[in-house]
Amino acid sequence: MSRPIDVLVDALRAEQARGVADVHLDESAKAILRDWHRQTREARSGGAPKQVMPAVVETTEPEQPQVVREVAATGNSAAEKIESLRRMAADWAPAKALGSLRETMVFSTGNPEADLMLVGEAPGYHEEREQEPFVGPAGQKLNDILKAMGLAREQTYISNIVKFRPAMPKQTTNNRKPTAEEMAACIPFIREEVKVVRPKVIVALGATAAEGLLGLSGSVGRMRASWQDFEGTPARVTYHPAYLLHGSAGLKDKRMIWEDMLEVMERLGLPISDKQRSYFLPKS
Structure with missing residues (x-):
């Protein structure tokens, strides 16, 4: 080694x-x-x-x-530029020198010219296996949210701040959140991805992603109430889709995430029906 x-x-x-x-x-x-x-x-x-x-x-x-x-994408089209970043990330020395991340690189998925960019913290067990962000149970929840918005997964751009799964002793399917140091080592890629994709809105999924991307701290409940800015691009914080997998997550929790997505839809100029506006409200 x-x-x-x-x-x-x-x-x-x-x-x-x-x-x-x-x-x-x-x-x-x-x-x-x-x-x-x-x-x-x-x-x-x-x-x-x-x-x-x-x-x-x-x-x-x-x-x-x-x-x-810093990293600089190369190529003519957005797809070529993202591919150049993918190649660089695979051997990114600042991340590998930490010795705290696993070997398999997981980059991004989706449309490199999307209006909506979703950013998580790091790949987990399922993502490492498939080498694609948000493909496990949390990924299915994210797909459901996008479907409710009238969007297909392929219409968005999905990435993580850290491009490698954080390592743990005797690790199997268990995951851990990335450290601030691990996120700092990989943040140049997200910055360049935003420059290439040029989304109209960025959504930070979870408190850890909000910390690494926007420098925020505290609970998502406090972060999600207002719009943020990431180097000139409007950004919104919401709960990580995995939050909905907790046994304690109920209708109120789903509604909070949905209200965040309604704000995103408004900013993107997407059509919103009365039915969509009423999702996850208590039935009278």
């Missing part, structure tokens, strides 16, 4: 080969380099053979290569 320093140096050498001289170094990469430097210094003081620092790292400021924090 490759050490974090080896993964990082390989990534830096690849960037140097592309002509990149100055890039940002995040805290996780700094920690890797500091640990490597400490181990090297201790080995030298103990009489161990002198280790030679890789040339790509052994440069003076400001030329010292650092982890790239």
Whole structure:
């Protein structure tokens, strides 16, 4: 298994080969380099053979290569640009260097020119198996919500902030939410996806997605009451579809999510019938 320093140096050498001289170094990469430097210094003081620092790292400021924090899509069409991002994400060094994510990359699905973009936190067990976001029970709930809005899944663009399933000891079907560090490592892709897709509205699904995407904290109940902004694009927070899978979720919970979707439909200019407006209201 490759050490974090080896993964990082390989990534830096690849960037140097592309002509990149100055890039940002995040805290996780700094920690890797500091640990490597400490181990090297201790080995030298103990009489161990002198280790030679890789040339790509052994440069003076400001030329010292650092982890790239931005990505740029390539291609002519939106579909080509999304595909270029998918290829980059598969070997994204800042995410792999963390050592806390699994190996299978799960990118996005849907229309790369959609008016509506839905963003979750990270892939889970089912998504990792199918290599597609929101395909498990929560994904079926999302499909049902979209159908009630008069939309097919294929008409929207669906993605996650983190592109790899967060790892756990002895992991089987169990999942965990991504850490702030894991989301920070992958957020450059969501930023570029938004630039490519150019949606009219973004929906953040759940508190963790709202935290990583919009920098919000607290409960969804407090976040969902107003419109937010993501780099110029209107954004709305609602509950993750998995919330509806809880045994305690009732008509009131469904209505709260539906009210959020009615707001989204209004912003998108979608037709809304009286029947749709009355979904999940108590029967008189």
